[in-house]
Amino acid sequence: MVVQKKQKTAMKVEPPKLEAQQSLANLEEFEFFDEAEYSRLKVAGAVFAGVSAQFVILDKCLFERARFNGASLKKLRLADCKFAACDLSNLDLSKCAANRNEFLDSKLTGVIARNAYFANVRFDKCIIDDAQFLESDFKKVIFNECKLSGADFQHCDLQEAKFENCDLTGCNFDEAKLSGCDFRGSDLKGVKVRPQDLKGAIINRDQALALGHYFASLLGIEVLDI
Numbered sequence: 001m002v003v004q005k006k007q008k009t010a011m012k013v014e015p016p017k018l019e020a021q022q023s024l025a026n027l028e029e030f031e032f033f034d035e036a037e038y039s040r041l042k043v044a045g046a047v048f049a050g051v052s053a054q055f056v057i058l059d060k061c062l063f064e065r066a067r068f069n070g071a072s073l074k075k076l077r078l079a080d081c082k083f084a085a086c087d088l089s090n091l092d093l094s095k096c097a098a099n100r101n102e103f104l105d106s107k108l109t110g111v112i113a114r115n116a117y118f119a120n121v122r123f124d125k126c127i128i129d130d131a132q133f134l135e136s137d138f139k140k141v142i143f144n145e146c147k148l149s150g151a152d153f154q155h156c157d158l159q160e161a162k163f164e165n166c167d168l169t170g171c172n173f174d175e176a177k178l179s180g181c182d183f184r185g186s187d188l189k190g191v192k193v194r195p196q197d198l199k200g201a202i203i204n205r206d207q208a209l210a211l212g213h214y215f216a217s218l219l220g221i222e223v224l225d226i
Contacts, residue, residue: 011162011182013140014120016080016100019060032056032073159200173197183207 019040032053039059043066052072060080072092082102090110100120108128119139123146131151138161149169153176162182173193179200188207203211 011140011142011160013122013142014100015122016082016102017060018062018080018082032071 032048032051033056034053035055035057036053037057037059038061040061042062042064044064045066046063047067048071049067049069050071051068054074055077056073057077058079058081061082063081063083063086065085066083067087068091069087069089070091073096074092074094076093076096076098078096078098078101080100082104083106084104086103086106088103088106088108088111091108091112093111093113093116095115096113097117098119098121102121103123103126105124106126108123108126108131111128111131113136114132114134116133116136117139118136118141121138121141123141123143125144126146128143128146128148129150131148133151133153133156135155136153137157139157141161142164143162143166144164145166146163147167148163148171149167151168151171154172154174155176156173157177158173158181159177159179160181163186164182164184166186168183168186168188168191170190171192173191174197175194176197178193178197180202182202184202184204184207186207188203188210198211
């Protein structure tokens with residue numbers, strides 16, 4: 001672990017390259033089906049709950065207040081898109097590839113994104129409790145003021161990830177690559193992680209003390225106040 005006093009260089013995450021979108025006047029014409037490709041669309045208030053499709057491509061699209069809860073979009077290709085105030089609860093995004101995307105004030109409770117790839121992605125003020133990110137890669141990804149309690153990051157590559165003021169209580173980081181991952185300011189209470197996995201991770205002093213008590217308890221060491 002690295003306990004730093006100096007300000008670390010800010011991570012630069014490329015924002016979505018959104019161009020002028022065409023508003024979708026008739027939502028009934030918008031369907032997800034295998035290998036469908038959509039570009040430069042603005043979709044507001046649509047309901048895609050329960051839809052199922054694979055290998056869909058979304059490029060330079062803006063989704064506002066859209067509902068994808070319970071949908072299955074495995075192997076989705078997502079580039080330069082923005083999701084604002086959307087409900088993606090329990091959405092299956094297994095093996096998705098996402099580059100230059102933003103998720104703002106959205107709900108992703110229980111989202112399934114196993115074996116996924118995220119690059120230049122920002123999550124702002126999102127609810128991502130109990131998400132499943134098993135064996136996924138995160139390259140220049142920022143979670144800002146997000147609720148991620150109970151999320152599963154086992155075997156993930158988080159070396160280029162940053163958690164800013166997030167709730168990470170009960171998260172599982174077992175056998176994750178955490179060297180360079182910045183946890184400063186986030187709540188790490190009850191996280192599941194091996195001491196060796198935290199080598200090179202960036203935390204603050206308060207977090208170091210809390211983790212010290214946690215590891216002491218794992219080793220059966222009794223810590224008493226003098």
